[in-house]
Amino acid sequence: MTYLLVCLCGGLGATARFVLNTSIQQMWKKLFPLSTFVINVIATFCAGLAAAAYAQQVVPESTYLLFVTGFLGGFSTFSTAINEMVSLFRNRHFGIALFYVIATIVVPIICVTLGWLVGSLAH
């Protein structure tokens, strides 16, 4: 039962990503793939927040599982980001591609730490 709920939360996360992705793409016309980046930033920040809440026993494990493994797992995406990098490299936009790679490696770690700190402070 939990398994099914987690999967449905993942579907919900994917749908939320579709909505956010399309909305950002309608506004952002530049080459840099801002939509995926913003999605991953939000997802990792929320993941840090949730991890802090779970570590301090604010939320039960089932909620954590639903939210992090389900929703945030479906919301954040590694494959899209990697493929955007590859297509940027293939189209010879090396500067943007390199910047995007470094940003996608560094910024999520900062975000998850930030989320953790915020979650710890809020308690």
Place this chain on the structure above:
Amino acid sequence: MSDSEQSAGAGSARSNNAATEPQPSTMEISAAQVRAQAMPKPQGAAAAANPPKIPLAPMKKMQARFNPLADGMVYLVVFLGGTLGTAMRYGLSFLVPAAAQPLGFWHSFHLPTFIANMFACFIFACLTSYLSQAAWIRKRTRQLVSRGFGMGMCGGFSTLSALAIEELTSLQTSHVLGAVFYLLFSFVCGLIVAAVGAKLGLVLTARKTARLAAEALQRQQAQGGPGRHVTVGETVLLNATDSAVSNHSADALATAAPVPVAADEPSAIAGGAQPSADMPGDVPASPVIPAAATPVEPSFEPAPITDEIPLTGDPTTGEAH
């Protein structure tokens, strides 16, 4: 049957067209005219530096073909794909032990997340490059498959938030080296795997495209269709019977043209030997027969611009130029 014969026929046909049509100088189109027609310049309010943006009508904003956010089918497909992807990732975490080793350097290497990410990268890259080239699939189908399996399933299968949390816990337990290795290894491997997947997708489509082209060519040959398959730069002759037919029509055209034939006839006869036998019989009747019998070949001259010539009035004299 050779190429020279075909080119001779084409040459005579062209000369005939040139004779029946008006003088080329009268239909000359300047490069500026062509450019002006090809790239129309905005006029009126649209020519301003910041042209006013006209918002879409409210009713049109609700329609899927104007607004991707109003496409209910895509929502459904993405939801199902995301559910499937999450099920696969969550199931994988039961099948595969969470950490590669209980202690030490490999403790921060989380195998389920890594495997899920790599598979998702590969499938996504392969699918995207395949669908981008697969012109034989309907566009709507391609869009739905791309959204469902690409964005939904692969996006739900791969995850960056789990990766980030694993990094966080590794850093908190001061497995810094292992954490950094896991992160960089994931990205490098992902990039390589995605590049291979994209290449594979392109190879698959290239193969299928070549096969479809060969099949289409064979089908056309079997049906004995128009006979000529026009490619980018040349006219390809498919089989002997067709070339004979076109040869005959070309000769009829050659006889039809009154004056310029004199220059073209020797080459036409030199190319095909057997049609020269019935040539003398045709020559006297030439003004009557060809006009009815021969199909008018398309002219390769650009169509003349038949728009009205804009007149500018001269207020002093009252004339318009």
